[in-house]
Amino acid sequence: MQNFKVVIGMYNNLPYNASGALYEQTYQGAWRPFLSGLYKFLSIKSAIYFSGAIFPWLEENHPEYMYLLVEMVRRGQVELLGGGLYNPLSPLISAQDMTGQVESLSAFIRKTTGKRPSGAWLYEYSWSSSLPSILQNSKIQYTFLPAEYFPNVEGGMEFGLPVTSEDHRKVITIFPTFESKDSENSFMPYENTLTDLQESYPECKTFIIMADGNEISMSWEKSGLESPDVLFERTFAWFQKNCLEYDTLTPIQLHKTTKSSRIVYFSQCYSRRFKEYCKKTINRLPIQNQEYIQISKQSVLDHPLVHVLYQKLNYVSTMIALFRGDKSRKKASIDDIWKAQCGDLFWIGPCGGILIPEARIAAFSSLIEAEKTIRQSRFRPYLSFDDLNFDGLKEAIFQSSVYNCYLQSGSASVSEFDSIKTGTNYACGWNDDQFSTGCFKDYIKTEGNFERDLIAVERWNMVENPREESSVLFRREFSARFEDRLLMLLCRKTYRFRNDFFSIDYELSNKNTEACLFRFCTNSEIIAAPIFEDHRFELLHHRESKALDLRSQAFFETVDGIGLSNVRKAERVLIRSDLPFSLLAKPNFLKKPSVSPQVMDVPSDSLMFEGFSIGIGWDLSIPAEGTAFFSLSVHLEH
Known part of the structure; x- marks a missing residue:
């Protein structure tokens, strides 16, 4: 028996x-x-x-x-x-x-x-x-x-x-x-x-x-x-x-x-492994009694890359819920949303989860496709404000027929930059060393240096209704002491949006009675495709461009702009400046979860490509009570 x-x-x-x-x-x-x-x-x-x-x-x-x-x-x-x-x-x-x-x-x-x-x-x-x-x-x-x-x-x-x-x-x-x-x-x-x-x-x-x-x-x-x-x-x-x-x-x-x-x-x-991941992630915040909180949602908020996807998912879901019209279009959009709800994307699971580049890029692509499906045939660009990341502050969202751009209020940075044509979010690169994603995060460093920080320019204040239409103004005053000198600056950062490009205008005013000398940097985590070999990275100087094989960290001076494209798609992102800058660029790779941590010389097919870290720096000398002006422009070329 x-x-x-x-x-x-x-x-x-x-x-x-x-x-x-x-x-x-x-x-x-x-x-x-x-x-x-x-x-x-x-x-x-x-x-x-x-x-x-x-x-x-x-x-x-x-x-x-x-x-x-x-x-x-x-x-x-x-x-x-x-x-x-x-x-x-x-x-x-x-x-x-x-x-x-x-x-x-x-x-x-x-x-x-x-x-x-x-x-x-x-x-x-x-x-x-x-x-x-x-x-x-x-x-x-x-x-x-x-x-x-x-x-x-x-x-x-x-x-x-x-x-x-x-x-x-x-x-x-x-x-x-x-x-x-x-x-x-x-x-x-x-x-x-x-x-x-x-x-x-x-x-x-x-x-x-x-x-x-x-x-x-x-x-x-x-x-x-x-x-x-x-x-x-x-x-x-x-x-x-x-x-x-x-x-x-x-x-x-x-x-x-x-x-x-x-x-x-x-x-x-x-599962036990998911609970351990949540506990490790949530421990970045001083929460002692985790049994009283919803650990899956809290861990989403505490990982930058997961949080960006989650806020995009919720925003698009809300837009589709409000859509009234063709039921077949709405059904197609809902199916695209379901694809982005895949549980692997909301933690770092056994296979890599959100760190798998092709899965992450495909999730954003599904959400972009869901947005496109419910748009009217004659779509007009518009700027709106909504609390995307649930912090009580409104974020700026610009949408056009060419691209979407989502801004984070606290850091005055770009959390999402979508190409409507190719369904690519270029701002979803990941820097595991810095635990960072997104583009155009600003820092002030010592002159001629990309490594030594004076201060991270965070906690910006956003002005919702500047005088100019389709623009968003951020403002920040700060001071820092460096080598017995007091650095006092007023920073204004303005995003100006047009249908097919946007610009970022900087205005730095020296409020001290002495001249100040420093390097102003903006860092971006950019990715165009899940495979490193599918990228074409270009250096722009005047009207000439030079393709680079960027397999390791590289440093360049007097650069006018950079270009990044996916060789499998006829599209290129161009970032130009009206003031020549220094450039620090490097690719980011992570070991696949199946590779033992003890393995040092990891073969290329056992690495996940997470995107490029791009550091742009301007060495500035601003006299007492003086002001410096410079700007970047970001274009999508097809």
Whole structure:
């Protein structure tokens, strides 16, 4: 007689529009060997979750895999789980969007396999109190949360039984789930995990054991076997050999034969790795009792790159909610928004998350496309003000038929610079050393130096309604002591917007009774494409341009402008100045998460390109009570 009921499965999340190489690596290291190994053992059953971004890739690149998967689903050996179409973090999106994503993935699975999913997988186990009604409305009967969140049921009742949760009279069953990983968070064979769990929970007779496909593909080599195929064949052979003791089930079979032990109202739940990331990120702020805050949203605000994407997502979602007109256009815009809600983009996950350049660029491109879809045919440029980053201060937003430009009030910098034609946000480069993104952040440094700071010109005051239309004025007074001299300056920074370009005019007034000498710098993190080799970087001097192979840090004097373009797209960003400047430029690379931190000489294909750091500096000598004027202009050329 079989004494234990066991569900084994694999869940798979990858960012929308991540590189084909990342998809192929995970396919060869986890998806293919798992399914092909399982196919040889008809008596072993399993559960699999694929996010909606993976299915189109499989249909295009490995249709034979889809044929095999559909066959195994129809014969009852594999249960495909539903969930969010683009694996969103449920607390970060609206109930309406979550419902739409769950329903869309369920509809796809039903159309492909003929069976509607009864269970849903939550990305990183992200739970919100409204999920029972959301899932029940989509005919989802059960979901999964980490076993560590479940109460140790007393009174003779078995530990490991599912519980139910309710929202507005809509009830959902929740199964306690264990991760198949070792103490180093690497994948561990299912049979080894099961043996360890039996020792830790001798009273438990039911186990649900799931594994992350990404972790499988990155860690199977530690097993010492020649391929992941052998790894999974050994696992399934072990379960078949011990079939008299262990009965492998699909979740729907377990749900039909198991009753819930009690009702539990969970507040917030996440995977252990996501909680650790949030704790590390939130620790940048002095918040002592993190159990009282919504950690997923707080971590979004505390990472600059994630925050910029999140504020863009919320702004575009609001605009589309207000749109009245063609329903097909609105539906297309909503689908673009869903792509940008991919949970991988709102933290630095196992695959790199927001730091994966192709995923980050694609997310902004989806949101730009959503904006374009709902625009009227005759779109006129306009300047508006809204609190984008929820700090109580309004930010400036300029939109035209050529570009969008979002300004951050506190730093008077550009947080987003979108090309409407190519759907590229050129301001989403990332400097991990400085923990910085965005363009035209200003600093005052010592003369002839890009390294030694006198003061960072932050905490600007924005003047919403200057006399000139389509312009935004920032103002800042500051003082700093340097080498027994007092530096007292009044800075005015004015953005002037036109349909196809914008300019940044600087006015620096010396308020001291002595002349002052310093370098005024503005730094930008710029990216045009996810691949370094697709960039063309140009140096402009008078009317001549010179292409540079910028593979390492470089310094140039008396520069009139720079150009950056994606060689695959007929578009170039030009930054010109009316006053020659010094230039410090360098590319930024990060190791892929699969590369060990101990590896020093990392091959180029194991690096992620994060964009260029561009430092522009003017050496200024301003007499007492004097003023200096200079400006930059930013153009998009097609």
